[in-house]
Amino acid sequence: xxxxxxxxxxxxxxxxxxxxxxxxxxxxxxxxxxxxxxxxxxxxxxxxxxxxxxxxxxxxxxxxxxxxxxxxxxxxxxxxxxxxxxxxxxxxxxxxxxxxxxxxxxxxxxxxxxxxxxxxxxxxxxxxxxxxxxxxxxxxxxxxxxxxxxxxxxxxxxxxxxxxxxxxxxxxxxxxxxxxxxxxxxxxxxxxxxxxxxxxxxxxxxxxxxxxxxxxxxxxxxxxxxxxxxxxxxxxxxxxxxxxxxxxxxxxxxxxxxxxxxxxxxxxxxxxxxxxxxxxxxxxxxxxxxxxxxxxxxxxxxxxxxxxxxxxxxxxxxxxxxxxxxxxxxxxxxxxxxxxxxxxxxxxxxxxxxxxxxxxxxxxxxxxxxxxxxxxxxxxxxxxxxxxxxxxxxxxxxxxxxxxxxxxxxxxxxxxxxxxxxxxxxxxxxxxxxxxxxxxxxxxxxxxxxxxxxxxxxxxxxxxxxxxxxxxxxxxxxxxxxxxxxxxxxxxx
Amino acid sequence: xxxxxxxxxxxxxxxxxxxxxxxxxxxxxxxxxxxxxxxxxxxxxxxxxxxxxxxxxxxxxxxxxxxxxxxxxxxxxxxxxxxxxxxxxxxxxxxxxxxxxxxxxxxxxxxxxxxxxxxxxxxxxxxxxxxxxxxxxxxxxxxxxxxxxxxxxxxxxxxxxxxxxxxxxxxxxxxxxxxxxxxxxxxxxxxxxxxxxxxxxxxxxxxxxxxxxxxxxxxxxxxxxxxxxxxxxxxxxxxxxxxxxxxxxxxxxxxxxxxxxxxxxxxxxxxxxxxxxxxxxxxxxxxxxxxxxxxxxxxxxxxxxxxxxxxxxxxxxxxxxxxxxxxxxxxxxxxxxxxxxxxxxxxxxxxxxxxxxxxxxxxxxxxxxxxxxxxxxxxxxxxxxxxxxxxxxxxxxxxxxxxxxxxxxxxxxxxxxxxxxxxxxxxxxxxxxxx
Numbered sequence: 001x002x003x004x005x006x007x008x009x010x011x012x013x014x015x016x017x018x019x020x021x022x023x024x025x026x027x028x029x030x031x032x033x034x035x036x037x038x039x040x041x042x043x044x045x046x047x048x049x050x051x052x053x054x055x056x057x058x059x060x061x062x063x064x065x066x067x068x069x070x071x072x073x074x075x076x077x078x079x080x081x082x083x084x085x086x087x088x089x090x091x092x093x094x095x096x097x098x099x100x101x102x103x104x105x106x107x108x109x110x111x112x113x114x115x116x117x118x119x120x121x122x123x124x125x126x127x128x129x130x131x132x133x134x135x136x137x138x139x140x141x142x143x144x145x146x147x148x149x150x151x152x153x154x155x156x157x158x159x160x161x162x163x164x165x166x167x168x169x170x171x172x173x174x175x176x177x178x179x180x181x182x183x184x185x186x187x188x189x190x191x192x193x194x195x196x197x198x199x200x201x202x203x204x205x206x207x208x209x210x211x212x213x214x215x216x217x218x219x220x221x222x223x224x225x226x227x228x229x230x231x232x233x234x235x236x237x238x239x240x241x242x243x244x245x246x247x248x249x250x251x252x253x254x255x256x257x258x259x260x261x262x263x264x265x266x267x268x269x270x271x272x273x274x275x276x277x278x279x280x281x282x283x284x285x286x287x288x289x290x291x292x293x294x295x296x297x298x299x300x301x302x303x304x305x306x307x308x309x310x311x312x313x314x315x316x317x318x319x320x321x322x323x324x325x326x327x328x329x330x331x332x333x334x335x336x337x338x339x340x341x342x343x344x345x346x347x348x349x350x351x352x353x354x355x356x357x358x359x360x361x362x363x364x365x366x367x368x369x370x371x372x373x374x375x376x377x378x379x380x381x382x383x384x385x386x387x388x389x390x391x392x393x394x395x396x397x398x399x400x401x402x403x404x405x406x407x408x409x410x411x412x413x414x415x416x417x418x419x420x421x422x423x424x425x426x427x428x429x430x431x432x433x434x435x436x437x438x439x440x441x442x443x444x445x446x447x448x449x450x451x452x453x454x455x456x457x458x459x460x461x462x463x464x465x466x467x468x469x470x471x472x473x474x475x476x477x478x479x480x481x482x483x484x485x486x487x488x489x490x491x492x493x
Numbered sequence: 494x495x496x497x498x499x500x501x502x503x504x505x506x507x508x509x510x511x512x513x514x515x516x517x518x519x520x521x522x523x524x525x526x527x528x529x530x531x532x533x534x535x536x537x538x539x540x541x542x543x544x545x546x547x548x549x550x551x552x553x554x555x556x557x558x559x560x561x562x563x564x565x566x567x568x569x570x571x572x573x574x575x576x577x578x579x580x581x582x583x584x585x586x587x588x589x590x591x592x593x594x595x596x597x598x599x600x601x602x603x604x605x606x607x608x609x610x611x612x613x614x615x616x617x618x619x620x621x622x623x624x625x626x627x628x629x630x631x632x633x634x635x636x637x638x639x640x641x642x643x644x645x646x647x648x649x650x651x652x653x654x655x656x657x658x659x660x661x662x663x664x665x666x667x668x669x670x671x672x673x674x675x676x677x678x679x680x681x682x683x684x685x686x687x688x689x690x691x692x693x694x695x696x697x698x699x700x701x702x703x704x705x706x707x708x709x710x711x712x713x714x715x716x717x718x719x720x721x722x723x724x725x726x727x728x729x730x731x732x733x734x735x736x737x738x739x740x741x742x743x744x745x746x747x748x749x750x751x752x753x754x755x756x757x758x759x760x761x762x763x764x765x766x767x768x769x770x771x772x773x774x775x776x777x778x779x780x781x782x783x784x785x786x787x788x789x790x791x792x793x794x795x796x797x798x799x800x801x802x803x804x805x806x807x808x809x810x811x812x813x814x815x816x817x818x819x820x821x822x823x824x825x826x827x828x829x830x831x832x833x834x835x836x837x838x839x840x841x842x843x844x845x846x847x848x849x850x851x852x853x854x855x856x857x858x859x860x861x862x863x864x865x866x867x868x869x870x871x872x873x874x875x876x877x878x879x880x881x882x883x884x885x886x887x888x889x890x891x892x893x894x895x896x897x898x899x900x901x902x903x904x905x906x907x908x909x910x911x912x913x914x915x916x917x918x919x920x921x922x923x924x925x926x927x928x
Binding site: 008012016048056061151 | 498511512515516519521579642643646647648649650651694695698699702705706709836837839840843844847848851864865866867868873875876878879880881882889892893895896897899900901910911912921926
């Protein structure tokens with residue numbers, strides 16, 4: 001026991017109690033303590049306090065640092081990318097302060113595109129943000145450089161930097177990580193992803209099977225058919241539903257062939273000569289065959305249209321089936337171009353046209369989309385199927401009529417809105433400032449172009465009562481747009 | 494003097510002001526703005542009909558704004574400085590408008606008047622009587638305090654955590670009644686020991702013994718060295734006339750503001766500013782006391798270098814000081830930065846200081862070639878000889894230090910005692926930044 005420990009022990013019990021035996025103090029200290037102990041004119045409390053003061057100072061003056069030269073931390077590897085400039089760093093700090101994930105993503109994208117990395121001081125905060133928001137992780141890893149990878153080893157929350165291989169994660173990872181790996185693989189080598197799933201299929205439980213099958217929606221193709229067809233006999237309902245959904249997406253699947261067969265029997269393009277052969281009389285005849293394979297109705301096709309439906313039961317069945325047949329079927333069936341097919345439906349079976357539009361979305365047949373743009377029905381998937389300018393025009397046409405409903409769909413756009421679309425949307429939003437508030441703009445700022453800044457001042461609600469609320473939303477939007485502009489300027493200076 | 498964004502934000506009174514200041518750092522918010530070598534100014538369109546007139550004295554970083562905010566500096570002052578830091582090109586160099594030059598002139602006049610101020614004649618007899626009466630009161634208070642301390646050690650400190658706030662508050666108030674404000678603060682500090690922390694006993698005893706040393710020292714003050722007497726009197730709560738102090742010869746140097754700590758105590762704001770004399774290689778502590786919500790007499794911005802003459806309070810270990818004249822900002826030069834040779838040298842220096850003044854407060858150190866290493870689930874600071882001292886810091890500070898170092902050695906400004914130190918700032922890429 002050292003001198004200080006002895007003092008602490010005595011202090012704990014109090015000088016009234018008999019303390020532990022005095023240890024052997026070092027020479028110079030023992031001498032001083034002896035003088036104090038042998039001073040009868042002092043009471044025991046004073047003697048203790050005097051001793052404690054000596055031991056306290058002895059401890060303070062005698063501190064010796066621990067010597068451990070063998071402890072070493074390997075330094076981070078030198079960077080291969082340049083650090084972003086001071087301006088970009090300042091903007092990043094402001095974005096982190098604003099806590100806006102959308103702007104942070106935009107910043108990281110710019111940084112990565114310019115082959116740059118963040119300055120070291122901001123790394124901990126950035127790594128924390130990505131730990132909370134997994135969608136930022138790939139960009140953060142790219143923009144953190146070797147310093148970020150080095151730093152991540154010290155904090156268990158930053159393990160997303162770990163270089164575990166996809167195969168390792170697939171074999172031993174957590175269910176959500178396995179799903180991520182399968183999705184990633186499906187984007188680049190869909191066949192390999194399917195093979196991995198086939199290999200582990202027997203070991204997967206029912207819930208995992210359904211979740212993993214969902215990944216096959218990415219780049220689903222005819223190569224998947226042989227295996228998927230065998231899964232139609234799956235015991236689990238959820239997995240079976242997923243298989244059915246997938247088969248309805250892949251042209252050539254048994255179910256689609258069955259649908260095509262039914263449509264071949266039910267929908268006929270009739271061309272007849274009229275007016276002494278001077279004119280062609282064309283009609284689309286729709287009639288279900290007398291006997292329909294009942295298995296069609298087990299694939300999700302409803303038999304009855306319902307009492308309030310404008311369709312007859314027969315029409316309703318055909319409408320549903322058209323949804324799940326590739327539009328190219330009609331090119332063969334009617335021996336006509338896509339444009340002609342759309343025109344035939346428009347003229348002779350207009351009530352079936354929305355179903356054909358849905359089939360275009362369903363099978364992602366982009367070249368069909370332009371023939372639907374002037375029609376009344378709005379197809380949400382067309383927004384991202386059309387070239388950007390065309391997509392904006394399509395949205396604008398409906399937004400001017402239907403306002404908020406279409407804004408809801410415009411938010412799903414993968415690209416930044418054009419200025420005209422943005423201004424139209426903002427004019428509508430100005431009349432609903434409680435819905436389109438600061439938080440809303442914070443979430444969707446990627447869609448609003450920076451060029452809207454100079455127009456914002458003139459955008460006001462129709463009702464004066466809403467001016468104050470819209471003013472707040474507008475101020476926040478302006479702040480976010482300024483930050484967005486600063487990102488662009490900082491990386492393109 | 495151009496401040497960095499970090500330095501500007503360090504001036505903000507709170508987080509909300511930082512955020513508001515950032516929002517105002519865009520050209521669109523400013524109706525007019527300009528700069529010259531003395532001042533930076535701008536007119537900001539706020540909610541009022543007239544734009545707010547915001548001005549910054551660049552020679553000593555002082556603010557004035559016509560807005561009604563009670564915060565200091567207000568968001569407009571911060572926003573203007575931030576905008577200048579980000580986009581200096583948008584500020585036209587011009588003659589300052591009347592509202593700016595009036596203020597700048599008044600400031601310099603005020604400063605001149607301060608130096609010319611003639612002291613009123615003092616009634617020395619009355620002063621001596623007051624002094625004697627106070628000495629008696631303090632002596633009585635110290636006697637009572639020593640009895641209280643002895644009671645604690647007689648009964649044992651085992652029950653100290655169970656004693657209520659009133660136990661410590663009562664004695665603290667008794668010391669205020671005895672006109673020993675320093676002892677009162679030390680008693681409060683004793684009661685503020687973190688009793689939940691493992692090993693609180695050592696921390697508690699450190700505080701108790703420091704208190705005892707001051708009290709016992711005061712009882713025997715006539716037997717002590719005259720300079721040490723000053724330390725004891727200062728610790729007890731006797732003040733030194735700052736006007737008299739300013740008449741003494743000071744230390745003229747380029748002082749780096751290493752860091753600051755602000756705390757509220759009752760109606761008072763207490764500001765501790767740690768300064769480092771870059772030429773004389775000396776540290777100084779500038780304390781500022783001002784009413785809550787009011788402006789500090791001088792603005793100390795961490796990271797800024799000030800050309801100033803500092804006068805130390807009399808002490809066997811001169812540390813606390815006052816600024817003799819209005820400081821002017823200067824350009825930092827780190828080529829001759831003196832750093833401690835390593836922890837062993839720090840230990841020798843600390844022993845020297847502790848032997849002279851055992852109840853002293855913590856003083857900063859500057860240590861070069863320092864690496865962060867992990868050992869026994871704890872972060873340590875390793876010097877170039879492989880010696881270790883514990884790093885006591887907020888996790889955020891540790892991550893920042895690690896990120897900036899990348900495993901390489903850093904030059905750090907630290908504060909602490911014995912084998913535990915916390916970081917104040919670091920030198921990185923020829924710049925000093927606070928942690």
